[in-house]
Amino acid sequence: MAQRRKKVFVLGIGLLGLFLAFWLKFMTPSLPPSPMPAAEPKIEFQSYDLPHSLVRVVSVPASGRWEVRAGIAPGVDRVEDFATQAGAVVAINAGFFDPNNQKSTSYVFRDGQMAANPEENDRLTGNPQLQQYLPQIFNRTEWRRYRCGDTVRYAIAPHRELPPEGCLLLDAIGAGPQLLPELTAEAEAFITPNRDPIGVNQRNARSAIAIKADGSLLFAIASQKPDRTDSGLSLPELSEFLRSLGVVSALNLDGGSSTALYYRGQTFYGKLDEAGNAVKRPVKSVIFGKPINPPGN
Template structure:
């Protein structure tokens, strides 16, 4: 009996140890999973939403890239494929002269400046709005000591103390915490009548956006039209803002949408806009945001 008792006690002790190790392993695997970039697809009657979430504690950076000539999103990824796991189309541009209409900075230097786009600055219809156009929302990456921080601010907003602006990509309007369409001249009113709506904010369309949650996670979102409803599908900007808020976003910014809307993940590129026959439109673009794994 004494020998049997010792055997039973040893078995119970071994079981406790194995259970404890299994719990530890489960915790480690869960933490590793939470560090990964997450891709999700949400199907709705009038659109499909593709989202990519980059956890704030992960080993990934979100950085802009600019091209001298217009090229597809997949071309951007191919040219900068080292450690790129995801990408989304970036800021606005003029498809005629291929010059930017959004500010872009890389390595603390402005590399795309809309003030040098003559088709923009010399357009008489836009002259009353240029001050606001040059001060639109931008996605920023700061270096603050050993930490990297992200933010969405107007172009004229100061850089926080003890931080350096590493890079930025302009778009707009800001969607969260408030809609800044009027402040950025996407929408204008005269005598309470809307006289300008540059991107059809309230209309259904393919859209792209970037957001930051309260915890600091980054969300890329691309909304694709329904090929079966080419003339009546997509999402409006207010609806997009509500969707991002539902994901926990506290700050969000619209990116160039419509035919430019595109998103890359895991070797596949998804496009947002469709033509009248429901075929995907693969428009070349000027800039992108890349999600890259840090070394």
């Protein structure tokens, strides 16, 4: 009798356990899974093999982890040397300069201060062929970095345009012409009745800095191909290519022999000599991007 009672008691305990397990499984409200943290935007590199050019593009996200700055040398320097000294992940040649006196023919601002003033370049201001165009030359388009409250913003604007209200100009490098939203080669005196110094409508090696609608920056170079005589991109072609990537604002940089893009230890060049070798020309200024808090800091 006692043995039977013991079996009944054990069976009751077992049934009670099953009931509790069932109740906990189906009656307890389930909690939603914890949301996964959003992935940190990263710098991306892409290349595009076009019929007349190999275009390389580095995209820098519009996030607080990355900053893009202007760089300028006392004389001239290689793009990769600029990048190494700055601890940059990406760098591109930027403003125009006179290779004879190594002075900038573009305005350059760094940390809110004028670092290069083309109005002080005698070979520019003293050129009789340019006298009537100097007002346009001194108002050419530039890439800018603003501090607007706690936010850093990038823009492309004419030199004389004031910063937006509440924004402080930190860095700027002039070049030109503006590529997007419209090509302004004539307004900036890159094309005149008797001059076309950068061959606006001719294919050549090109460099550009561009801004997408989400605020991200594109560093782009169009390199020549060794197997083609008509090689590179014209400025209208470069404009349309950047538009196809979702760019809303873009600036042509000093291209031709100066064209160079550094990315993570490798430098890509744009201009080829007659033997098909890359032309590696030191430049006056660059635009570079680097992490604000490098790994290990």
